[in-house]
Amino acid sequence: MAISDIVRTRFAPSPTGYVHVGGLRTALYNYLFAKKCGGKFILRIEDTDQTRLVEGAAENIEKVLEWAGLAPDESPLRGGDFGPYTQSQRLHLYKRYCEQLIAEKKAYYCFSTPEELEEVRKLQQKQGLQPKYNRKWLPESMGGSMPESKIKEALESGIPKVVRMKVPDGITIKIDDVIRGVVEFDSAVVDDQVLLKADGFPTYHLAVVVDDHLMQITHVIRGEEWLSSTPKHVLLYDFFGWEKPVFAHVPLLLNPDRTKLSKRQGDVAVEDYIKKGFSRDALLNFVALLGWNPGSGSEQEIFTLDELREQFSLEHVGKSGAIFNLDKLQWIEEQHIRRKSDAELAQAIRPILEEELKSRKTEMPIEKITSDEYLRAVAKEMKERARFIKEFVTFSSYFFFEPETYEEDAVKKRWKDHTNALLSEFAARLETLSDFTASAIEAELKTFCEAKGVKTAEMVHPIRLAVSGASFGPSLFHLLEIIGKEAVLRRIHRAVERLKREPAATS
């Protein structure tokens, strides 16, 4: 059977609430591979487990992919020529193909109850056997012991039933995986998997194979946890006589203790990382590198989505699991911030600032602090210091808001008895300064300090505290220039006022 001659990959999550970072990486690899090959990237929602459905989860998946810049070419929302893209809307297809398998004696009905199966399983485990379906309902005509008449009877009585695939005995099932090479399984270790559940929904195994075939998926790129159920899928392709896609089982993302990355040991939802302030570029860059590298010679660590798209290849995907390491992610985030231009950063900062301004009053002119020029200046001074984009507003809020408090330890250390007087006097000097630029302010301060016989540091630190409330931050003189004369003077006077009765003696 012909398979598409253009590459088609898919991301096929189940809508259980949020997008896992491992899922994001899988989606990314699928997207990158497809795009690199000039192919299509498809999103399919695997909602065959009615008990695990979460309201709105499917929409959320599309939203997250959109955020990540990995918008699918075909999806439930977008549509496409191979829809529907939601498995619960394709039930008739699975049923039809199941009937075909039954007719061809490659699958059979099973009327064993879950309780019954559970009991059999327990017994097998007790005997140290492999838990497997005992083929109680395998018909005589297929080599089993159940008379056709009994099956017919059960069928007519309408008692709940499932459909199971009949795994051939004594064969070796080969998987050719691009990442792992040839992997072989003895058919004796694969169970007669349920294909169609009692509620009429397919299991994952039937649904993936049918859909991947019908949607003409050429490459199945998914997590390694699927490797051991792949023989079932291979068998189904063979049953149907369909051409198999290329399989690529990517290594798992791990907790620090090397178990599969899980909720219990930290944040796993992409949404969690978005909330923390990570940007899509950094997150994508980071997960891309967990299991993939640009290969021979290249020591590039920082990639934009475009660069990943150009350089990605399945050949350079590794085999061993990778620990999700926050330190590196943080570093990558910072690198991405530093690579952005001041103008780009200004654009990114503005909406965050505007949001903040909804709930917070500022003493500064709004038009001024939201202007492109102002935000670019802030970006320039802060881009080496910000760990997240949002920190331009939060960490250095003094660019936009008058400080309410002053770092206590720093005040203790820097606020001397004569500080108030010196600050007031210097403020008066600044008032007359016509050219309020970093260099002019610096020159003025030097002159002032010399005249007063104090060290520059004795002024620099208190001024920073007065104006920003913090003991750290960008170059003081640039900070003053950006904030502007009016605000600087106001803040110095306010600080002198507020710190008047709290000299260094408070300790």
Add this chain to the structure above:
RNA sequence: GGCCCCAUCGACUAGUGGUUAGGUCACUUCCCUUUCAAGGAAGCGGGACGAGUUCGAAUCUCGUUGGGGUCACCA
């Protein structure tokens, strides 16, 4: 436990028979510096183990050990 996968610095990794085993994060030190960062320089630290093949093995083979995944009418 059965089956399957995996195994290079603490973490992410380069490397495909001949390298002083390279890079990045983290950590330490130094430089720069009015603060905090950033940046620059240096340091720390590694092929799980044991056999074999070979003139030569992180690289190939086998075994051992360790870790992981999977064994549902969940995906």
